[in-house]
Structure formats: structure tokens, C-alpha cells
Amino acid sequence: MEVSYRGEEVAAAASSAAVRLASGGVPERLAAGDPALWGQGAEGAAAPRVPRELLPELAELAGRARAEGLTNVVLAGAGGAALAAEAICATADVPLTVLDTTDPGQVRRALSDRLDATVVVVTGGEGPAVEQDSLLRVYDALFRDAGLAPAARIVVVAGTRSPLAVAAVGGGHRVVREVVHEDVPGRALSASALVPAALAGADVERLLGDAADVLPLLGSAEGNPGLALGAALGGAALAGRDKLLLDDRLSASSGLPEWIEQLVAGFTGKQGRGILPVVGADRNDTRDELVVAIESDDGDVRVDGPLGAQFLVWEYAAAVAAHLLGVAPLDRPDAAEPEGNTAALLALPVLPAGAPALVDGPVEVHGPVTAKDLPGVFAELLHAVPDDGYLAITAYLDRLAAFDAPVPEGADFEQMTDAWLAADAATLRPLLALRTNRPVTFGWGARSLHATGQYHKGGPQNGVFLQITGAVDDDVPVPGRPYTLGGLQLAGALGELQALETRGRPVVRLHLTDRAAGVARLLAAAQEA
Numbered sequence: 001m002e003v004s005y006r007g008e009e010v011a012a013a014a015s016s017a018a019v020r021l022a023s024g025g026v027p028e029r030l031a032a033g034d035p036a037l038w039g040q041g042a043e044g045a046a047a048p049r050v051p052r053e054l055l056p057e058l059a060e061l062a063g064r065a066r067a068e069g070l071t072n073v074v075l076a077g078a079g080g081a082a083l084a085a086e087a088i089c090a091t092a093d094v095p096l097t098v099l100d101t102t103d104p105g106q107v108r109r110a111l112s113d114r115l116d117a118t119v120v121v122v123t124g125g126e127g128p129a130v131e132q133d134s135l136l137r138v139y140d141a142l143f144r145d146a147g148l149a150p151a152a153r154i155v156v157v158a159g160t161r162s163p164l165a166v167a168a169v170g171g172g173h174r175v176v177r178e179v180v181h182e183d184v185p186g187r188a189l190s191a192s193a194l195v196p197a198a199l200a201g202a203d204v205e206r207l208l209g210d211a212a213d214v215l216p217l218l219g220s221a222e223g224n225p226g227l228a229l230g231a232a233l234g235g236a237a238l239a240g241r242d243k244l245l246l247d248d249r250l251s252a253s254s255g256l257p258e259w260i261e262q263l264v265a266g267f268t269g270k271q272g273r274g275i276l277p278v279v280g281a282d283r284n285d286t287r288d289e290l291v292v293a294i295e296s297d298d299g300d301v302r303v304d305g306p307l308g309a310q311f312l313v314w315e316y317a318a319a320v321a322a323h324l325l326g327v328a329p330l331d332r333p334d335a336a337e338p339e340g341n342t343a344a345l346l347a348l349p350v351l352p353a354g355a356p357a358l359v360d361g362p363v364e365v366h367g368p369v370t371a372k373d374l375p376g377v378f379a380e381l382l383h384a385v386p387d388d389g390y391l392a393i394t395a396y397l398d399r400l401a402a403f404d405a406p407v408p409e410g411a412d413f414e415q416m417t418d419a420w421l422a423a424d425a426a427t428l429r430p431l432l433a434l435r436t437n438r439p440v441t442f443g444w445g446a447r448s449l450h451a452t453g454q455y456h457k458g459g460p461q462n463g464v465f466l467q468i469t470g471a472v473d474d475d476v477p478v479p480g481r482p483y484t485l486g487g488l489q490l491a492g493a494l495g496e497l498q499a500l501e502t503r504g505r506p507v508v509r510l511h512l513t514d515r516a517a518g519v520a521r522l523l524a525a526a527q528e529a
Contacts, residue, residue: 017235077123081192087255210308230320269455341495389462
């Protein structure tokens with residue numbers, strides 16, 4: 001595992017930060033999990049560890065699933081563990097369906113896929129428990145209705161005393177104890193990530209072996225890649241370079257930047273401070289950018305190493321950066337409010353969606369706008385971004401819906417890709433990014449908000465926010481609950497919106513009354529803005 005710097009300015013800032021850290025014994029104290037690093041009552045980072053004790057249980061679970069023909073693995077989880085599992089499986093080229101959403105279309109897509117060969121892993125610890133509880137209830141009922149035993153097909157990963165684990169035991173489901181602190185954003189090397197990855201067929205023993213190889217390096221000031229990376233991140237942020245562009249275009253790993261995004265945002269974004277990770281963006285060469293490239297020389301910092309080592313080093317580095325910024329990594333002071341808002345909204349007979357400020361075809365615009373059409377709304381939002389700020393887009397939609405777009409008969413792969421991009425809400429990010437030199441981020445709700453939401457609300461007050469929600473044609477009821485998955489999704493969006501509004505953040509919600517036509521209108525309007 002190696003971290004190197006590509007510029008004198010970054011190297012100087014990192015070197016200065018590393019000297020300060022070493023003089024305070026931070027590398028050794030962090031490796032030991034010393035809580036005194038973070039101040040009284042603060043939630044600091046646990047000591048880095050590699051849970052190889054899980055390997056026998058992981059092997060037993062995977063072997064039993066294969067013997068029973070359970071080859072379709074679905075992960076109903078959220079936050080860093082889900083993103084880590086997705087990265088592990090994508091890198092290993094093994095299939096894994098991740099449900100870190102309650103979007104009815106995306107959930108129905110999973111429900112209709114080889115139910116008789118499906119094993120579901122439900123994880124707790126990150127994100128509102130109501131989401132995991134709802135998906136657990138939906139799958140449990142579906143298995144029962146199909147004459148399949150849920151106890152043999154649902155695995156719950158949670159702390160032994162968590163409500164999710166208690167409910168799972170009561171329902172007769174298999175429970176795997178989470179061995180990592182449940183409130184740690186990221187949790188890549190945890191049961192919540194490793195159980196679904198092992199069931200899907202990834203080589204988790206090798207992954208943990210790669211992590212174990214780098215672990216001894218994290219306890220000293222010399223030759224410590226986590227210290228080198230964390231000093232670069234924190235040192236650059238203190239010097240004003242607090243927008244972290246992640247580039248993995250030449251990496252052998254897949255999905256790592258999405259996991260890094262939630263980790264760094266969740267660890268550092270609080271008390272008006274933080275580092276904003278930006279995934280998939282080209283550099284603008286502005287004064288506040290720091291580009292970290294995975295396995296290439298295209299950035300200010302280069303990070304090389306296998307995926308297991310990357311996970312461990314980035315977790316350590318994010319904690320180092322948080323220490324330099326003067327915040328405690330595991331404190332999430334702004335996470336509970338949107339969850340409380342969501343619960344309160346779900347208790348209402350009707351969700352208060354409100355009247356739109358304007359309607360542009362299949363798009364309703366909700367928020368304090370003066371524009372007369374959607375291109376004008378986009379122009380207003382971009383103009384509102386301060387010189388040191390960013391625009392954050394969150395879409396509460398089916399992130400796989402673009403693959404349903406019609407393609408020309410006999411189309412080649414390039415033509416199919418063009419058709420998919422033209423139907424994908426995520427295409428809005430690069431279109432708007434072309435019209436500003438400020439960072440534009442994009443995330444799927446609620447997938448992206450379990451840690452980046454902490455940054456949005458607790459980080460520097462220089463963000464402008466765009467929410468996208470959509471009408472639901474075929475909702476999914478939640479057994480034993482008075483709401484549907486679509487209602488839960490919209491309540492989550494409105495709960496997050498309320499939390500942003502109470503902090504004075506500029507936020508506009510676009511509601512698509514027809515999802516496919518609405519996405520098309522969004523992309524067309526962005527090109528007119």
C-alpha cells in the first residue's frame with residue numbers, strides 16, 4: 001500500500017500536518033483507539049481492525065447457501081457497509097443486488113428476480129431502522145406467500161441487542177453478530193459488508209488478508225500510508241482545499257469512490273467544517289480542489305493498493321483528517337433530525353407535499369424560486385452557489401430505471417449507452433457541472449444521505465440543494481405498517497428537506513408527475529439553463 005504526492009504544495013501541507021500529528025502521538029493513539037483523542041463525550045474512531053474471526057461463519061453461510069441453490073443475493077442495508085459490499089462484489093465481478101432504497105420500482109425489480117433462489121441479508125446500524133424493517137417485512141411476507149421458509153432465506157446482521165436483531169430472533173431468522181461498532185460510518189470490514197459479499201461469492205479471505213498486511217503499518221509515524229493520506233486530506237483542507245475530487249478511472253477496483261464519499265463526508269462534516277468528496281467530476285482547477293487518484297498519476301495525491309488495504313487505510317486517513325479539522329469522526333449531531341422528521345410525517349394521514357411554485361410539463365417545482373420555467377430554476381440554483389460552495393443533487397428515484405429505456409432495434413453498445421444516459425437522472429450532474437466551475441454532486445436518496453447528509457447539514461454552510469422526487473404508479477405495501485414503500489421514500493425526502501430548511505440551506509424540490517417524461521424534461525432544461 002502506497003501513498004504519494006504529486007505537487008509541492010500538497011506535499012508541504014501534508015508534511016507539516018504529519019509532523020504535528022506525530023509529535024502528539026496521534027498515529028499510535030489512533031491505532032490503539034484512544035478515546036481521549038476526541039475530547040470528553042465525543043465519539044472517536046475505534047481502533048482499526050481486521051475481523052478474520054468472521055471467516056469460519058462466512059464460509060459456513062456461503063457453503064450452505066450454495067448447497068441450497070440460493071445464488072441470488074439481495075442486500076437490504078444502507079450507508080457505508082452497503083456501498084462497501086457493492087464495491088467488493090463489483091471488483092470481484094460477482095452479482096449482488098443492493099436495496100439501499102425504498103423506491104417501489106427498484107424494490108419490485110428485486111422482488112421479481114428469481115425468488116426461489118434468493119437469500120436476503122438485512123443489516124442494521126446505519127440509516128433509519130424503518131427502512132430495513134420495512135424491507136424485511138416485505139421479503140418475509142413474499143417468501144411466506146410463495147411457500148418458502150423465510151428463516152432459511154433471510155440473514156440479519158446487527159448488534160445482539162439492537163431492535164433489528166431482537167425482531168429477527170423473534171421471527172426465527174438467522175442472526176450474525178456485528179463485530180464492528182455499529183455507528184461507524186463506512187464499516188467496510190464488518191459483518192454487514194462481508195456477509196453479503198461472501199454469500200455472493202467474493203473472496204473475502206483474500207480481502208481481509210490484504211487488509212491484515214497493511215494493519216501493522218498504521219501504528220507508527222513512519223511508513224504509515226493512513227497517516228500520509230490523512231495528513232494530505234486534512235492539511236489540504238486546512239489550507240482551503242476542502243473539495244475532494246476522487247478519480248478511479250484507471251483503477252482495478254470498482255465502486256471505491258462512492259464508499260470513500262460517504263466515509264469522508266460522515267467523518268468530517270460537522271461543526272461548520274468538513275471535506276466535501278465529489279465523485280465522477282472533472283477537475284476545474286479551482287483553488288479549493290484536491291484530486292486524489294486511485295492507481296494513477298492524474299491527481300495531486302496517488303493511492304495504490306488492493307481493495308482490502310484501501311478500505312482500512314481510508315478509514316484511518318479519514319479519522320486523521322477529522323482530527324486535524326478538530327472534529328470527532330463518529331459524532332453525527334445532525335443525523336437524528338431528518339429521521340425524526342420522517343417518523344412524524346409517516347404518522348400523518350396525508351403527506352404534506354405542498355403546492356408547487358410552478359409547473360413545467362411533467363415537473364412540479366417546490367421552493368422559493370422566481371423563475372418562470374425549469375431552465376430558469378436551474379440558472380437560479382447555479383447562481384446561488386457561493387464562490388466556495390457546491391450544488392448537491394439528490395434523486396429519490398429508481399436508480400436502475402434508465403435501463404428500461406427503449407433502444408433502437410439492432411443497436412450496438414454505444415447506442416444503448418446513449419439511450420440509457422438520456423433516461424438517467426444522474427446525467428443531470430454533468431450537464432449542470434458544465435455551467436459552473438463549482439462542484440456539483442449527485443446522490444440517490446436515501447442511498448447517499450446516511451453519511452453525506454451529515455455533511456450537508458453539519459458541514460460548511462455553502463451548499464445549495466436540489467431534490468428530485470417522483471410519482472409512484474405501483475406502490476408496495478409494508479406488511480403490518482400503515483404506510484407504503486413509496487410513502488416512506490417521499491417522507492424521507494421531505495424529512496431531509498425540512499432539516500435543510502431549518503438550517504437556512506437553499507433547497508428546491510422537483511417532483512416528477514411522470515418519471516420518464518420528467519427525467520427527459522430535466523435533462524433538456526439543464527441544457528437550456
